[in-house]
Amino acid sequence: MVDSNILDIPKSYKAMVRKSKEIGFTMPSDIYIGTFLKTLVASKPGGDFLELGTGIGLSLAWMLDGMNTESLLTSVDNDEKLIAIAEEYFGRDTRLRLICADGAQWIKNNSDRKFDLIFADAWPGKYSEIDEILDMVNVGGFYIIDDMVAQPNWPNGHHENVSRLVDYLEKKENFTLTKMNWSTGLIIAVRNK
Numbered sequence: 001m002v003d004s005n006i007l008d009i010p011k012s013y014k015a016m017v018r019k020s021k022e023i024g025f026t027m028p029s030d031i032y033i034g035t036f037l038k039t040l041v042a043s044k045p046g047g048d049f050l051e052l053g054t055g056i057g058l059s060l061a062w063m064l065d066g067m068n069t070e071s072l073l074t075s076v077d078n079d080e081k082l083i084a085i086a087e088e089y090f091g092r093d094t095r096l097r098l099i100c101a102d103g104a105q106w107i108k109n110n111s112d113r114k115f116d117l118i119f120a121d122a123w124p125g126k127y128s129e130i131d132e133i134l135d136m137v138n139v140g141g142f143y144i145i146d147d148m149v150a151q152p153n154w155p156n157g158h159h160e161n162v163s164r165l166v167d168y169l170e171k172k173e174n175f176t177l178t179k180m181n182w183s184t185g186l187i188i189a190v191r192n193k
């Protein structure tokens, strides 16, 4: 098996990768988490999905490709320039709500909502507001994070944040999880109660 042999790359993906290099966006999601998210959202037709940390929309491109017409995706980023780029690519997709807001504040204001998959790709919902975000996962829903093995762009001391988070998730009641040393290091957790 050659996992890099990926045949279903989203139409705009290559142009988006070029764009992210052009604007010097240093935190793009990789192609593997994209394929993984596409597969997971496809398992929940009519699902309601959340991404925290839109960037310019790379992982979002994959999720939209995997979603059926009845599914919805909300994606939140606090950088208006990045959200504007994602709007250019996907603004016309009626399944998508792009929101420019601070993730922590957005979580606080939407704590009564539940999602079938949450991809937590910003600080809030991953290294802060973790209890709050896990409460927003539906029973049978996924909580997904990446960048869990050391990456060149990690700031000094970040491995301690990562260890603390893994430790916390491993002990969290009502979630079943798998750690994967693939892509940038993934955790997939499913709410079981």
Ligand SMILES: C[S@@+](CC[C@H](N)C(=O)[O-])C[C@H]1O[C@@H](n2cnc3c(N)ncnc32)[C@H](O)[C@@H]1O
Pocket (backbone or CB within 6 Å): 027, 028, 029, 052, 053, 054, 055, 056, 057, 058, 059, 060, 076, 077, 078, 079, 082, 101, 102, 103, 104, 121, 122, 123, 124
């Ligand atoms: C790892 S990148 C996201 C990558 C993106 N998912 C992709 O597909 O390329 C993290 C993103 O989180 C955003 N971010 C950082 N702090 C945030 C905050 N407090 N609230 C919302 N977004 C934040 C950054 O602007 C950045 O776009």
